[in-house]
Amino acid sequence: MHEMSVAQNLMATISAEAAKQKSKPIKAKISCGILNVINDELLAEAFSAISKGTSCESIRLEIEHKPMRGLCKKCGREFEVDFSKGRCTCCDSADFELLEDAPLILEEIEFETG
């Protein structure tokens, strides 16, 4: 349940930005790769638990999971890796390298207007 650590870090950044904007945050967009092992429900629960009674209380988290990408050494194409198959989706070669997994990023915060 490392989502609690992620939620704490997330709230610290959002609170700081909210203080700067002097506005109430209502939505946060997050993106992550598969190796960050983020579970959407657990992160939402953790965030809701720690943000209760704060300005971040009513934030909705929108989480985009980016797939792992591979670079095929045979056909040279980049493709979305399916670990259960472990082959290039274009030429079926098993000779490919994994590209770097997407990091865990807070992309955008939406604030209440007016």
Added chain:
Amino acid sequence: MKVKIGKKILSANEQYAEQNRKYFAERKILCLNMISSPGSGKTSILTRTINELKDRLKIGVIEGDIQTDYDAQRIEATGADVVQINTEGACHLSAAQVSGALEKLSASKLEVIIIENVGNLVCPSAFELGENAKTAVLSVAEGDDKPAKYPALFAKSKALLINKIDLLSLGAAIDFDIEKVKSDVHRLNKTIEIFNVSAKTGEGFDRWCDWLFEQAKKQA
């Protein structure tokens, strides 16, 4: 109103990890972050590794557990330097905790620091501690499907120790296909080194210890 942020959520942890990375580099220390499920035999692997390399490498250990200093006591009995961190519930170590532990470790004399993370096959792999490499441990009793089910750790590790292989030769009723594990792991990670070991009997430790020694020499 939308505000673009584009900031790494775990940047606070990464700052500490970077600080630790510098600490190891300046002292030419090899740091491994050892990760596995609870009960896979991390501490037994460490005590045997420390004993077998006693005359060749000075190894220190940072122990991470939710509660107790049981593991630190076992390391201490080998004569090696050890610091215990209790996470009080947290399922992984953070780089800040490791940074605090480094202050208590007499690191000036060490060539290798092994961080034994909290027993957990998922969460610890998401938090960089500043290590040179992650080392995964999988014991045969856990089943040969774990790399496919929990890919993150195996994709990120530089080495994998398959432990308790003595159970297989005992004819114990364990369905564990080492070749399946190797092919599943290589699908995730083409360059990982895999060692079949038994911390109980010492089988496979020559190759593992030689590898560790070589890695440490690369830092120096």
